[in-house]
Amino acid sequence: MRIFVAGGTGYIGSHTVLELLAGGHDVVVADDFSNSSPVVVNRLRQISGKFFPFYNIDVRDEAKLDGVFSDHKIDCVIHFAGMKSVGESVKMPLAYYADNLGATIALCRAMEKHGVSKLVFSSSATVYSSGNQMPLTEDSAVGNCANPYGWTKYMCEQILRDAAAANSGWSVALLRYFNPVGAHISGDIGEDPLGTPSNLMPYIAQTAVGRRESLNVYGDDYDTIDGTGVRDYIHIDDLAKGHVAAINHLEGKTGTSVFNLGTGKGTSVYELVRAFEKASGASVPQKVVGRREGDLPICYADASKAARELGWIAEKSIEDACADSWRWQKKNPDGYLDTIASTQVRNSLASSSCSSNSAFSGT
């Protein structure tokens, strides 16, 4: 199948592109680089050994999307395009609603216009209400989200349910991610958040490689195995494979389905730090500070529905994720590019006429 990957140079999108290509699918990738690096395009082509069309566009731009869907016969859309920082969403909620909901609506309109009836959506465990029993199942309470980011994912799920109900032939999979970690085994792509990482694993990796002085542990007085927060950390490769399984699941089906993509296991902050130190041989200085507002003590998935219905389970371990994350960070201590090189590449992009009809040549 030919898959349109919206947001395909981001952390999860880029790893999913590799799994799609490895699975024999054709891909058409679009990204506006608002939260990713242009360098990723050619790294994906180099790792996979395959060329694919790339469009440097904002998927909210319906005219440009129309150009892409006119240029290529798309069989399925995977929608990663959106802003994804919990903390940032509290500071700039309007940008989050405009971006995340706008991209989803524009993609649905392009699908309706061009007769595309399959979509996989990058949703999140943040749609679940607080106060649920653990582990979270797909039937756990949703809504009453703790932050605008979670609300945008909740609302996008509803938009997609309604669009699927209005288009009888549509088949939509909503994938609720837990905590993605790790990197591709090559060490050439990985998690490279802009600015100071808010998520645990990239902060650990940047501390280990010397970019950060020490890790702040947000509280060690929770009712957990060692007092620190417990989460369901899923290797990015397993998460990417979950998308391929979801695409296969959509074949011959209609309506909307929901799946948790997690490991079903919880790991504490201290357990993850220790695993990373063991995998890297590097030390991760840390300091216990106050709890972070909005944090749950424990959050992990019941992933049995994906196992039953998608034939998918997470196979890689925390140790695999730490080793792969370290390989990426050691190979790319400053992420994809230092700021100067990144500016040069972005400027060259801005000057080149990357319309929706010309695939980006990459650098």
Ligand code: WQD
């Ligand atoms: C994990 C644990 C922190 C950083 C996030 C967001 C969202 C979602 C999943 C996509 C917690 C502790 C963290 C640090 C720390 N992704 N921590 N020091 O909060 O579970 O969820 O990822 O939808 O991005 O909801 O992930 O990595 O921020 O925190 O002690 O510097 O690590 O308290 O217990 P979280 P996280």
